[in-house]
Amino acid sequence: MSSVVQAPATVPGAKGHTDGAGAFVPVQTRSERPHSFDPADFGAPAGFEVNWKHTPIARLSAVFTDEETEAGPDLAIAYDLAAIDDYVVESTGHEAAVRGEFFRPDDLSSAIAWKRSQNALHVRIPADTEPADALTLGIVGRGAERHANAHIILEALPNSKATVVLAHSGSAAYAQNVEIIVRDGAQLTVVTVQRWDEDAVHVSSHQARVDRDARLRHIVVSFGGGVVRVNPSVELAGAGSEAELYGLSYADAGQHLESQVYLFHKGPETRGDVLYKGALQGVGARSVWIGDVQIGPDAVGTDSYEANRNLVLTDGARAESIPNLEIQTGDIRGAGHASATGRFDDEQLFYLQARGISEEEARRLVVIGFLSEIVQRIGIPALEAELSEAIEAELKEGTAQ
Secondary structure, three states: OOOOOOOOOEOOOOOOOOOOOOOEOOOOOHHHOOOOOOHHHOOOOOOOOOOOOOOOHHHHHHHHOOOOOOOOOOOOEEEEOOOOHHHEEOOEOOOOOOOOOOOOOOOHHHHHHHHHOOEOEEEEEOOOOOOOOOEEEEEEEEEEEEEEEEEEEEEEOOOOEEEEEEEEEEEEEEEEEEEEEEOOOOEEEEEEEEOOOOOOEEEEEEEEEEOOOOEEEEEEEEOOOOEEEEEEEEEEOOOOOEEEEEEEEEEOOOOEEEEEEEEEEOOOOOEEEEEEEEEEOOOOOEEEEEEEEEEOOOOOOOEEEEEEEEEEOOOOOEEEEEEEEEEOOOOOOEEEEEEEEEOOOHHHHHHHHOOOOOHHHHHHHHHHHHHHHHHOOOOOHHHHHHHHHHHHHHHHHHHHO
């Protein structure tokens, strides 16, 4: 497949930019970022690039290595296909049907994952069908020293309705592309859960196209892993299409949990809702959220809102939150963004303690109430219960430290 890199614009007499960009105007908006199927077109990140400068790139060396990964039965990643086996269709080679219909690698790790994943794992929901249960794909790493690449396709055919869960555990250095196509009238929920071991590295590019009158709910849940970077990019291409993008993270000491979210309203009468929430505790705990919403020139009637909220529980933890909004038409219903990062609300704590609740229990209730808004939107009771228990365990661990 041919390369489609966008070359940076040069400016006569320009001096080097403070970001290290050289004598050209650096990429400022998400829509301007280059795309290519060839890893050589990107080069190794140096740490000043707009899409890497908040990421600990020194910890990602494995996913920046363009070399063949393990083959044979003892792979670095084991996939449990039992729950989705009836919906898996053949996808052999880079030119297989659907693969690359929308996905375009937008950084080095996603380009390497494309190149080194000869075959894709393609999950297709037939038209006019609705599986009775959520379709869970288990993804288990077999060791942090082992490296794996993957390209996964999730395709909902017209008027279908389904929920797909990507459940990550174990440990590995894992570069993953997820291509999501929601065709006319379909409703698809994608939940990606990262409960890796503490030494895992997971870098994932999720790219989705939502067609006419279709709806995508995309939920990122990151609790485990050393460095976890899941970047969803969603294009509302069809008239009347909708997207709800939710995220939940809980970072402990030394963990880096990141999501760079891009929502592009391309078609008319589209609706988008973005809400990510995170809690952090421990020295070196870090979260990064960058939210880009673009309303294109043809996206009349758009209704869009994005927000990020972070709760910092201890000293030494840090949350970065950067919302951006680009509007190219004035004929919209509404658009806005918000971001807030802070510690406990003293008024909430006072209210609870004034009613005989201990300070420790009051703090626990505040955190659970803060995060449960996202948990309750998942819509899978068993997974919601599992995540509620995980939040309780994180709180107990933080109290014990």
